[in-house]
Structure formats: structure tokens, C-alpha cells
Amino acid sequence: MADALRIKLTGRAILVLVFGFLYLPIAVLVLLSFNDSGLPTSWSGFSLRWYVSLAGNSDILHAAWNTLIVAVVATIIATILGTMLAIGMETRKRRSTPLEALAFAPMVIPDIVLAVALLTLFSRLNVAMGLHTIIVSHVIFDLAFVCSVVRARLKNFDFSIVEASRDLGASSFTTFWRVTFPVLLPAIVAGALLAFTLSVDEFIIAFFTAGAGRASITLPMQIYSMIRFGITPEINALATIVMGVSATVLLISQWLNKEQMTR
Amino acid sequence: MSSQTARSNLMALPAIAWLGLFMIVPCVIVFAYAFLTRGLYGGVEYTLTSDNFLRVIDPLYAKIFLTSVRIAGLATLFAILIAYPAAYAICLAPKRAQPMLLFFAVLPFWSNYLIRTYAWIVLLNREGLINNLLRWLGYDGEPLSLLYSEGAVIVGLVYNYLPFVILAIYSSLSRLNGELVEASRDLGAGRIRTFWRVTLPLTMPGVAAGGVFIFVLSIGNFVTPALLGGGRFQMIGNLVYDQFLTANDWPFGAALGMVLIAVMVTLLLLQARASARFSGETAEAKNG
Numbered sequence: 340m341a342d343a344l345r346i347k348l349t350g351r352a353i354l355v356l357v358f359g360f361l362y363l364p365i366a367v368l369v370l371l372s373f374n375d376s377g378l379p380t381s382w383s384g385f386s387l388r389w390y391v392s393l394a395g396n397s398d399i400l401h402a403a404w405n406t407l408i409v410a411v412v413a414t415i416i417a418t419i420l421g422t423m424l425a426i427g428m429e430t431r432k433r434r435s436t437p438l439e440a441l442a443f444a445p446m447v448i449p450d451i452v453l454a455v456a457l458l459t460l461f462s463r464l465n466v467a468m469g470l471h472t473i474i475v476s477h478v479i480f481d482l483a484f485v486c487s488v489v490r491a492r493l494k495n496f497d498f499s500i501v502e503a504s505r506d507l508g509a510s511s512f513t514t515f516w517r518v519t520f521p522v523l524l525p526a527i528v529a530g531a532l533l534a535f536t537l538s539v540d541e542f543i544i545a546f547f548t549a550g551a552g553r554a555s556i557t558l559p560m561q562i563y564s565m566i567r568f569g570i571t572p573e574i575n576a577l578a579t580i581v582m583g584v585s586a587t588v589l590l591i592s593q594w595l596n597k598e599q600m601t602r
Numbered sequence: 603m604s605s606q607t608a609r610s611n612l613m614a615l616p617a618i619a620w621l622g623l624f625m626i627v628p629c630v631i632v633f634a635y636a637f638l639t640r641g642l643y644g645g646v647e648y649t650l651t652s653d654n655f656l657r658v659i660d661p662l663y664a665k666i667f668l669t670s671v672r673i674a675g676l677a678t679l680f681a682i683l684i685a686y687p688a689a690y691a692i693c694l695a696p697k698r699a700q701p702m703l704l705f706f707a708v709l710p711f712w713s714n715y716l717i718r719t720y721a722w723i724v725l726l727n728r729e730g731l732i733n734n735l736l737r738w739l740g741y742d743g744e745p746l747s748l749l750y751s752e753g754a755v756i757v758g759l760v761y762n763y764l765p766f767v768i769l770a771i772y773s774s775l776s777r778l779n780g781e782l783v784e785a786s787r788d789l790g791a792g793r794i795r796t797f798w799r800v801t802l803p804l805t806m807p808g809v810a811a812g813g814v815f816i817f818v819l820s821i822g823n824f825v826t827p828a829l830l831g832g833g834r835f836q837m838i839g840n841l842v843y844d845q846f847l848t849a850n851d852w853p854f855g856a857a858l859g860m861v862l863i864a865v866m867v868t869l870l871l872l873q874a875r876a877s878a879r880f881s882g883e884t885a886e887a888k889n890g
Binding site: 346347349350351353354357358360361362364365367368371378419420421423424426427428430431432438441442444445447448449450451452453455456457458459460463475476478479482486511533536537539540542543547559562563566567574575578581582585586589593597 | 606610611612615618709712713819839842846862870
């Protein structure tokens with residue numbers, strides 16, 4: 340028994356260390372964002388001044404607005420396409436290897452390669468780049484993630500209720516909206532929320548497909564240039580807000596996914 | 603074709619078209635660019651050449667390639683060494699707590715990559731938290747230059763991708779057949795021997811999946827070397843970036859991109875084949 344206790348305690352100790360490693364750096368940023376001096380050297384009292392100065396920074400507000408437009412539009416398109424792809428793949432009689440590879444590729448392709456490939460495409464086609472090209476590009480990986488979340492749900496889906504609905508005389512259209520869709524909805528929303536956070540946080544592809552100038556700069560691009568060109572305490576406040584939004588959206592997404600699994 | 607198959611294909615079609623147009627076509631164009639000649643002012647000339655690929659093995663660039671492999675390899679090694687005990691510890695926790703522990707282990711992975719990297723600048727820089735902590739503990743020498751080093755890049759990569767490696771290893775460990783471990787113990791093998799001879803080999807697919815993932819993402823990484831390496835440690839990702847945005851040598855950048863894709867595809871195929879063979883073997887062991 341002493342042995343079992345020792346193993347249990349070792350396990351706990353490892354968990355504390357690993358979660359410490361994962362969360363301490365983030366906690367430091369959050370803490371610093373409320374530090375009046377803004378410096379890691381000393382704590383000079385609690386203050387919201389960096390948040391106030393953030394709210395008055397028009398560059399950041401502009402970038403945040405752009406990010407919101409990109410993320411919302413890309414998420415809507417990706418959710419529709421990704422859900423349809425998931426249904427298409429799961430209702431097939433046989434697995435199609437090329438289709439599996441196509442749906443998997445956006446999740447593993449190095450983002451720098453996708454970024455330069457899209458830049459090459461848009462400049463070849465002489466497309467003026469801006470928010471619309473970022474949206475088109477973000478849909479690529481967003482739809483792959485929506486698809487994988489919805490497919491996980493479809494794997495546990497009892498297709499006999501679809502047959503039952505059809506046998507009882509409902510059209511395939513009615514069956515989809517009244518039977519399949521309500522069952523899939525939590526997974527679709529969870530996938531959409533994941534796509535939204537991925538899009539909000541994506542930097543490299545946006546950086547390459549935004550075109551020149553500041554017009555279509557997104558928040559991660561703004562953060563990158565702030566980090567590159569001198570650290571200001573404002574970044575800590577911005578980082579805290581961005582992390583907070585991501586974590587909240589992901590918690591909701593996870594909660595939805597759990598709800599549907601236990602039901 | 604049955605009407606069901608036709609309907610399934612129709613549902614998948616818009617996404618296939620999108621991915622075809624905006625992922626496959628651009629990749630094919632880049633592949634073609636890799637064999638063209640650099641033109642003036644960032645253009646390309648339609649003269650076929652293999653020079654771009656030969657330049658990849660030019661000592662100057664081969665060195666960057668090897669640096670990338672070394673950094674990505676070390677990041678992979680450290681990530682596995684941390685993630686394995688972490689995943690094991692999650693498996694030891696009460697069943698009800700496991701999904702939550704796993705969720706919080708993976709949560710940082712979905713949040714902003716730049717910010718997570720920036721956090722390490724705050725920790726490692728000369729005026730940063732770690733140097734302050736050392737001074738507070740009584741160290742009064744020169745502040746340590748922790749940032750802008752190969753070590754900083756590796757720490758950043760491990761930190762950013764660790765959650766996924768934990769997830770991959772956990773999914774292998776949680777599916778491990780406890781009876782095999784018990785049988786080994788009953789037959790007199792010690793804890794350590796059981797781990798090396800039973801548990802570890804059986805969870806290799808998870809280790810391989812996590813390892814391939816972090817290696818592929820690390821070797822093509824551009825943000826971490828740029829921010830934590832301070833530009834001193836060029837990796838392939840940075841080289842691709844430079845060719846497209848500063849050097850304006852798109853064909854060479856395209857060739858480098860293709861090398862990255864080739865590395866990725868090779869590793870994924872090897873991993874898929876290894877885990878297929880592996881699951882075949884375990885199925886045989888169960889039946890035989």
C-alpha cells in the first residue's frame with residue numbers, strides 16, 4: 340500500500356509541475372498587465388492604466404475590428420462547408436482515402452508553406468489582397484477543424500432514426516432539418532467556436548495574404564509588430580484580453596461537446 | 603453510382619472545391635515555381651531548372667537545414683520526455699477527473715501562439731523575471747543572456763506544442779490493456795521492467811504521433827526562431843519567409859517549401875505505416 344501511495348503522490352507531483360510549466364508563463368503576463376509600472380522588475384501596485392491606454396490606441400482597435408470581421412465571416416463559411424463535408428464523408432458507403440487526406444491536410448500542412456502558396460496564387464491571379472483574401476485563406480483550416488469535430492459526433496450518430504423518419508414519409512429535406520440537424524447542432528456550434536478562436540489567433544497566413552499597408556492588419560499582426568519593435572506594457576493587457584476571450588470561447592465549446600456526449 | 607453515394611459526394615463537393623482551389627492549386631503552382639528561374643524584380647522566368655533544389659544542398663543552406671533538424675529534434679525529444687510522465691500522471695488520476703485534466707492540458711494549445719511565445723520573452727530577457735528571481739535569491743553577477751539562444755527557441759517550441767504531445771500519448775496510454783501490465787507483474791517482472799518491456803512498446807504509436815506532429819511543426823516554424831532566437835538562429839521557415847518577402851527569390855523559396863512538404867509527408871507516411879503494422883501485430887498477439 341505504501342507503494343501505491345508513493346505512485347499516487349508522484350503522479351500528483353508531476354501534474355503540479357507540468358501544469359505549472361504550462362500556466363505560469365501565462366499567469367505572469369496576466370499579473371503584469373495589472374502592474375502599475377508595467378515592468379517585471381517590481382510590483383508597484385494594482386492598476387488598470389494599461390487597459391485604459393489600450394482602449395485609446397486606435398491602431399489596436401482598428402486591428403481588433405479587422406480580426407473580428409475575418410473571424411466571423413471565415414467561421415460562417417467554414418461551418419457550412421465543414422459540416423457538409425463531415426456529413427458527406429460519414430454517409431459514404433466506403434471510406435475514400437484521397438478525401439480523408441484532403442480533409443486532414445489543412446491541419447498538418449506547415450502554415451508557412453500554405454501562406455507562401457496562397458501569396459503566390461493571389462499575386463499570379465492579380466487579386467488585390469485584403470481582408471477578403473485572409474478570409475478565403477482562413478476558411479481552409481477552419482473548415483477542416485469544423486469537419487473533424489462534426490465527424491466525431493456523426494460517428495456516434497444512430498442513422499436508423501434517419502431511416503425511420505424517411506419510412507414515416509418525411510422528405511430528405513425535412514428529415515435533415517428536423518432529425519439530423521438538431522442532433523448535430525451542439526457539435527456544429529462547438530466546431531464553429533473552435534474555428535473562430537483559430538481564426539482570431541492565426542498570424543502567419545494572415546500576414547502573407549493581407550497585402551501591403553495597414554488597412555487590413557489583424558490583431559496577431561499588430562501583436563507581432565509590437566513584440567518585434569520594443570515591448571510595451573500594453574501588450575500584457577492586450578494578451579490578457581485575447582487569452583481571456585479564447586479561453587472563454589473554448590470552455591463553451593468544450594461544455595457543448597460534453598453535454599452532447601453525455602446525453 | 604448509387605444515389606446515396608451521389609448525395610454524399612454532393613455534400614462534400616463545396617468543401618472539396620474550396621480546398622482544391624485554395625490549397626491544392628496554390629501548392630501545385632509553388633511546386634512548379636520550384637523548377638523555374640528567378641526573374642528580375644521578384645518575378646519568375648519560364649526556364650526550367652533544378653538549380654533551386656541544388657541550392658538547398660549548398661553548404662550555406664544545408665547548414666540551416668541541419669540546424670532546423672537539430673532544433674526540431676531536440677524539441678521533440680524534450681517534449682516527449684515531459685509529455686510521457688504527464689500523460690501517465692493524468693491516467694493515474696481518478697477516471698472522473700481525467701477529461702478535465704486533459705482539457706486544461708490542451709487549452710493553452712488553442713490559444714494565441716504569439717502571446718505564448720511572447721510570455722517567454724518576458725521570462726527570459728535580461729531584465730526578465732528569471733533574472734530578477736536570481737538577483738532576489740542573492741545572485742549578483744551579470745544578468746544571464748537566456749533569450750536569443752538556441753535553448754530559448756527549443757524551450758519555446760516545447761512549450762507551445764507540449765499540449766498536443768500529451769494528448770497523443772494519453773490517448774495511447776488510456777487505451778492500454780491493463781491486463782497485459784498485470785500479467786507481466788504477475789509473471790514476476792518488476793515495475794521498471796514491465797514499463798520498458800510492456801507499457802512503453804504498446805504506447806509507441808502515441809509517442810510517434812505526438813513526436814511527428816511536434817517535429818513537423820517545429821522544423822517549419824517561423825515565429826519562434828524570429829522572436830526567441832532574435833534572428834540569430836535561422837530555420838527553414840525563416841529562410842522561406844526571406845525568399846518570398848525580402849530576397850524576392852520565389853523559385854528558391856518554393857523549393858524550400860517543397861522540401862518542408864516532403865519531410866512532412868515522409869514522416870506522416872512512416873508513422874501511418876508503423877502504427878498500421880503495430881496494430882496488426884497486437885491483433886495477432888490477441889488472437890494467437
